[in-house]
Amino acid sequence: MPRAWITAFLRTPLHLNKVIARSSCSLIPGEPTAPCLKTEIPGPNSKRLFKEMNCIQQAGTVQFFANYDKSLGNYIVDADENVILDLYMQIATMPLGYNHPAMLEVFCDKHNLHALVNRPALGVYPSEDWPRKLRDVLLNVSPRLPHVTTMMCGACSNENAFKQCFMAYRNRERCPPGSFTEEEKTSCMTNCPPGSPDLTILSFQNAFHGRTLATLSATHSKAIHKLDMVAFKWPMARFPQYCYPLDEFKCKNSEEDEKCLAQVEDILCQYKKGNRPVAGIIIEPIQSEGGNNEASPCFFQKLQKLAKQYGAGLIIDEVQTGCGASGKMWCHEHFNLECPPDIVTFAKKMQISGYFHTEEMTAKETYRIFNTWMGDPGKVLLLEAILKVIQKDNLLCLVQKTGQKLKCGLLELEREFCFLLDSTRGIGTLLAVNCTTPQLRDEVLKCLKQKGIQCGGSGTRSIRLRPALILQEQHADIFLDRFRSVLQCIK
Template sequence: MSRVTGRLLSRHSRVMTPPIRRCMASKASTSYAAITHPEDNASLSEAYLSKIASHSAYLTNTYARPPLILSHGKGSWVYDAIGRKYLDFSAGIAVNALGHGDEEVAQLAGEQAGRMIHTSNVWYNEWAGELAKLLVETTVQHGGLGFAAGGKEKRGEGGAKVFFSNSGTEANEGAMKFARKYGKERWAAEMTNGVGAARKWEDSTKTRVIHFTNAFHGRTMGSLSATANPKYQLPFTPLIPGFDLVKYNDVDGFRATINEDTCAVIVEPIQGEGGVFEGSIEFFKTLRKECDRVGAVLIFDEIQCGLFRTGNMWAHSSFPLDCQPDIITMAKPLANGFPIGAILVRDYIAQSITPGSHGTTFGGSVFATRLAHHVLTRLSSPTLTGHIRSIGSHLDSRLSKLPSYFPDMVKEPARGRGLIRGIPFVDHSVPAKLIDEARRRGVLLLTAGKDAVRLVPSLNVERAEVDFAMDVIESVLGTMQSKN
């Protein structure tokens, strides 16, 4: 137990206030100095404030940013334009899997930029096919998409193929298009009127998409239509028609909603933006069974929870085969910050995707796919996957103590698993306050949904960095508790 947490065991004990204590970083006696970052105007230089004002004058006002201009980073740490240091426990919103300033990624990027950056998809390039092969083979090895780990068993016939995009929302848009085309063709292939008259696929009613509460699938119009949050949706109504909302984890509600007109079901195995909620095995088994019954495509959005964030390649890698999807969408960590997304789709769906069905100018560029091939190779190495599981277990041990330390504030154990975790609070005003105070003490965090603070650090984060972040969180909560 750390000295900070020990002090917080009793509600009447003296609560630590900033600056936080020195946090020992390793057995080698490396240490992080106590950090405080005042953010009032008097503490910031006129030049710094002027630059923020200048940027604000030319950038659209779609983000409520604190007075912080990030300059560079190394590993899990970032620095702002005046040298202030922060532990980045947001990893660029679960993007920087290998941290900041990775030397291997930087060297590879420079080398590839000197060779070729873009060619378009009119031609093959050297790396898109190699990355697609790696994604498919690594999925078969680790399990997911209907393949049991090791590839000895699989659900359905055939293998899988990949379409590359530039982002997660583009991947979700493409996946829903794939599902709709597949559904219409399947509908048209059936015979009607009892006399063998073929249906025309353009007359198909198999177009509806089921989505779930608390989901976040993106901000383009199709993905936004599957993101049931009034804050995001209402300013842009009317949305795309044909979307049916079901409560997440509600088996009976799902059964009552799905029907023969459903072409797709899109769901996150672990919801990120919506609050770090995790679906049950029973829930996913029901999704799979009912999709099979009506001929709908099951899409797992693993943009935030996939690619080893849970310790497994996919959040659903360990699920039984009768709980697994037809399509996986991914993006965030795939190239460690360079924009790329991908749709991993089983062959029986991919056969409907023919020339002209979909496209992208920048997706699958030789530059993005070479970087992603390197990143995925490192993420899937036994050394790093073992590290992720070990660090995830340590983080869990720290998080598990919060409800007993702060019983009036932390309402239940942290949600999620591995290195995607959400700390839920009774008072919904606490997450924003905790994030502000933690930033002033040198740790960058995120909110999730209405009630939680989200922890999504780089996947190579060190044990001592986890302790530093948790010591800051406990220190801030202790200060807040003492004021109540």
């Protein structure tokens, strides 16, 4: 059934005639056609609210306060009525932008409302339709993995992925699998081996996997995240650092892959010898927080082979990259892996968090992977609505198209301002470009915001785009246009 709002009326503001003339109509009826600022950002209302909030908790990270009644589509409206084009979308969590009609409808359905307010302990008293939701909503978009376990957030999903790797590793050493010795049962109660074994998780330089203490031990993006925090002494390998454009540096980048893989193999070998074997390897398809760093399909293919060779589970962390932002449902699907990873974790745009997994990574005994809530049915209902819109509106195609437009535009800007920008990179709309210095990056982000464009930072000097899947060409045009004018001012 075609929805009226898909063919919504295109309003054209005077000052954007040139840009909008080229654009097709918005997917969201009534969406603003351009940013519109009334004050600087943050404005006086945001500044006042900031003071209130900072008395209650550390609020120094707040950029502005928002009005979620007025925000719509790709535009967020702040507490001072500034209308901002949002290419960062709540740290990559909003697939359909703000107030999408399909999202607003979900809880008008009484059955769904009951599922929301009667939130069960899903591992003990799930609702009658929970198995069907797991199958028809979640497994329906699984990257070829037959099992799924839901959790509350990305960090918890990665924590449980680690646990699955530890169990699988130890189970392979047991004869028969699942037989625990009395010594194991007693020693684990006081955190001692053999019950609490000295297994490790291998992660990569600049990786980000969460901020609980175990996922933080696998995170290596910024010191301020890790200072003073007790950590597991787990190993870290170099993540490839490529030269751009990729076409020009094929040989050099391929050597970089080999160097990093050699280090991975060395660690796997040394840690096995040292009786601290690597039970799991965790990696992002594109390092997001750590600098939007890509690695090649070849790198991932060889990494998977090494993981198998040394008996380590391969965990692909798709918390930020999953749910369509790469133009495929899962970013690692661009890598043509021989077989699926052992575990793929998700959260953010998926609303519900959790992980897809192989049969081997499924707990054999009860209560080993368990907690009170085991996720939240309300979030799966939102995901169900999101996936329907993705399909109906062919949003994966739109992401490819808008992503291409954005990437070409960034490359053009890079050529035009080669003394300010470099290394445009990414897949789909998971894009970034480097500024020559961290100071310049911060300045550009600030200027963009004062022109009504919200982007994110990443690594030390990257500008990161993480728009909604409903970002269209006209939005890309506005962004590129304003980015150019910012760079012109700086120049």
